[in-house]
Amino acid sequence: MTEAPRLEPHSTALPADELVELYRLMTKVRHLDTSAIAWQRQGILPGYAPMQGQEAAQVGSVRAMDTGRDFVFPTYREMGAALAAGVDMPEFMATHKATWNGGLYDATKYRFTPIQTVIAGSALHAVGWGHGQRLDAIREGRPETDLPTALIFLGDGASSQGDIHEAMNFAGIFKTPVVFFVQNNGWAISVPTEQQVAGGSVAARGAGYGIPAIKLDGNDVEAVVRGTRAAVEHARSGKGPAIVEAMTYRRGPHSTSDDPGRYRTLEDERRDAGADPIESLRDRLLADGTLDADAVTAIQAEAADFEEATRLAVQAQGPRPGAEMFEYVYQEQTEALKQQATQWREESEHV
């Protein structure tokens, strides 16, 4: 039996300029997230999955990756991760605009898989992709000590799915370069973590698989970056997968059609949410003199400009031509599909 080594946070504290960059990104994410809820109310988006409260977890974890060669596997709530990975935001929002399921962005360009609506659906993909990185190294005669690494996001609810067990077990067996990044945000729609996670901790399950794990404060972006870096270093060096469980809180509703009043009170939210990840970072940077009030105002103004540009692009985004339904089913289109496309064109476009 393999003992899982303990995973300690990366020893290097983050330099001031990296903390400022994290603050910039998180401010943009918060602004966009809040706005997207408003866009839904205004009829710009049919729906949206807010991520307020999870900015540190999402931005921090992606910043710990090498986005030039690693690959990120998001769920449907990873707008902050997408923004940190550089994904084109209007193309990301295309899934919420109901323009194209999964988003319009090129998954291979941003190394960010399409938005996944199936809970736990991507975990095994991350393991397969990571295994492919090992096979590449072997084929090319490179040592397996500097591997491109997969970052797979999952929630506390997702941890109940069988695919998560299969993914962790496969990754443990194959020593796959994968970081399982659990955002334990207290809720899976209306069901609290206590009714979801037997034993109380997803990270603790790592021991059973021989996978080192770290549980950290997901509202503290420095803790997230340093913890995830340690996990990535472990995975990248060929030692196998790692688990990060970021304890955070879903401050908003599950989605724009959810009513949290049916399962939790405002008092519950105030008590359980913990520190606001952005306000606490701002206070820290103001207190140690890294930023002054003017700099904070400038960063917020930049976020507002970004939101405006994104909104205009999302508003301008028209529907995709119906012909694309038929075009992307296969690489090699079938005769039946060609005929259906022709019939659709004749009967809907009257040509």
Add this chain to the structure above:
Amino acid sequence: MSNLSATIEPTGHAAPASEDAMDTVTRTGSETLSMNKAINAALADVLAENPRALVLGEDVGQLGGVFRITDGLQKRFGAERVFDTPLAESGILGMSVGLAMAGYHPIPEVQFDGFTYPAINQIVTQMARMNFRTRGALPMPITLRIPSFGGIQSPELHSESLEYIFAHVAGLKVVSPSSPHQAYHLMRHAATRPDPVVFMEPKSRYWQKDTVDFDDPGTLEGSVVVRPGRHLTLVAWGGMVARCLQVAELAAEDGIDVEVLDLRWLKPIDAAGLAASVSKTRRAVVVHEAPRSAGLGAEVAQTITEACFGTLKAPVERVTGFDVPFPSGSLEAEYLPNIDRILYGIQRVLEYQRG
């Protein structure tokens, strides 16, 4: 770890493998092979030609698979390219999706048809949709091998005909060979496609020997007429093709000239091939092992009807499994379309009176 390409060794029929990543395989002439050996040969050739082809599944490595379809492949190509996974079908298919994302061509095996059910989520919601979801950016060149259908008195859930699900799923292609020749060439074809193909192997035919012509694969798309006839078309696939050929011989004794059409591709189905055959014979019976209701036979019948309604002499008849769970081995012969039931089906079509 060994270098992958260095583990490729030549075999008897294949041209010597070069040190290069790409090997061209030239089998020539013909050979008498059982279907399991024919698929094994095809897999060996695919692995030799494409350094990114991988074989994975339960017991496929050292053991060579419970049906020995992957026999010797791990020894020849190394444990990186032919490997055992933990015992989890969703894991095998989900991992295959990820390997495809990384640029590989996985050839996963699900050990028995009925154990594809635990992987349905990954097959339907992920493998079949990823090309669509990513607008072609992440294609899924995956060849899913499934020992399929009944006929060998196996335990529960070892005799399923999964085309009743997969032929309906947008994004999948489904093929089933009926002979060693078809099995060899269809596997080589399927395993070089850029889309996911479900390859349904009729396990009752694994041990039947026949000639494989390496020089002339014949057409690889669509259906094939395996016995020409004038009076009626029997449409079948997988293990039922051989049975329909037997039926055709018996019917010939009564002067009935039966054409047997091996549908082969169950998605997409060959509408033109069905129309060509039935517009000539003007009568059709479709035979399959799966339960009748909402089975692929209905799709075949409707496809024929749309093309041949004006000339059909009788409604297309279905001879199928019943709408019951595939029963225990001792009842298998009652459940599966047998020679008598197929002959009754033929008789109903021949005796049909309009109005």
